[in-house]
Amino acid sequence: MTDAPRETPPPPVLPETVAPPTSLPDAVVPTAGTDHLPAMQLNGLIKRFGEKAAVAGLDLTVPTGSFYGLVGPNGAGKTTTLSVATGLLRPDAGTARIHGVDVWAQPVEAKRLIGNLADGVRLFDRLTGEQLVTYTGMMFGLPRDEVVSRTADLLRIMDLGDAAGTPVVDYSAGMTKKVALACALVHAPRVLVLDEPFESVDPVSAANIDDILRGYTASGGTVIVSSHSMDLVQRMCDHVAVIAQGRLLASGTVDEVRGTRTLQDRFVDLVGGRHHSEGPQWLRQS
Numbered sequence: 001m002t003d004a005p006r007e008t009p010p011p012p013v014l015p016e017t018v019a020p021p022t023s024l025p026d027a028v029v030p031t032a033g034t035d036h037l038p039a040m041q042l043n044g045l046i047k048r049f050g051e052k053a054a055v056a057g058l059d060l061t062v063p064t065g066s067f068y069g070l071v072g073p074n075g076a077g078k079t080t081t082l083s084v085a086t087g088l089l090r091p092d093a094g095t096a097r098i099h100g101v102d103v104w105a106q107p108v109e110a111k112r113l114i115g116n117l118a119d120g121v122r123l124f125d126r127l128t129g130e131q132l133v134t135y136t137g138m139m140f141g142l143p144r145d146e147v148v149s150r151t152a153d154l155l156r157i158m159d160l161g162d163a164a165g166t167p168v169v170d171y172s173a174g175m176t177k178k179v180a181l182a183c184a185l186v187h188a189p190r191v192l193v194l195d196e197p198f199e200s201v202d203p204v205s206a207a208n209i210d211d212i213l214r215g216y217t218a219s220g221g222t223v224i225v226s227s228h229s230m231d232l233v234q235r236m237c238d239h240v241a242v243i244a245q246g247r248l249l250a251s252g253t254v255d256e257v258r259g260t261r262t263l264q265d266r267f268v269d270l271v272g273g274r275h276h277s278e279g280p281q282w283l284r285q286s
């Protein structure tokens, strides 16, 4: 059976200006004066799913302006940690602060500071790419003209200009990743939290995204990226944390953590589990 043709929703009608969703008391609006505070500080973070502690008492400090890699084997708790740290999943214990703002006590204030590319979160995919980025910008209270121009910039940089009017549900996996990244960037957050940002993204787009992220950290923004690619972490990140079974195994600058080895070798040493076998006998072809 083929899908019925999809009707593209009409383009958004933007009001001249959009009021911010809340006005923030001066005391909680982070300013340049909060730069001495870590971009992200996790203390004693615990998140359980039934009997299983996906995050088992994690402490982590991410310095402002760093490009911070979070690595760990499958099921280590990376996605859960980032979800709890960005206000998507409530912790059972512990605190998460972004530039000193408590994510769970002051969620609106914290979320203004965070751009989040989360793993597995559904997008409003019946909207076109242009509508999705535009609405995201509007939700952050940006003025109309600013939203329009930022959306155009982001779609061009992500090489999505030709697909701007296509519903996101019809995007490929890589295009969906890129439009979600555009949504994470549109309000110019102070901290970008990216779960596997380069998965499915083509090399040219990845190089463009690299450039954007480097420019962003050079200007004082902080990037926290979870990845399975040690090459990527070694190439792009200045700091790294290795986690396994919801616990921190090592953290620091990439050079401190890897010592005289490659990050890949150090990672395998830390987390274990390398089998050094050529696979089961029945799989051998001769």
Ligand SMILES: Nc1ncnc2c1ncn2[C@@H]1O[C@H](COP(=O)(O)OP(=O)(O)OP(=O)(O)O)[C@@H](O)[C@H]1O
Binding pocket: 049, 052, 053, 054, 072, 073, 074, 075, 076, 077, 078, 079, 080, 081
């Ligand atoms: N919603 C959930 N319900 C039950 N268990 C969950 C849920 N989400 C995660 N878990 C469990 O928590 C643990 C950590 O999962 P998480 O997705 O955070 O790991 P990860 O490091 O991101 O893994 P991967 O690298 O494979 O994406 C795993 O054992 C997983 O099965």
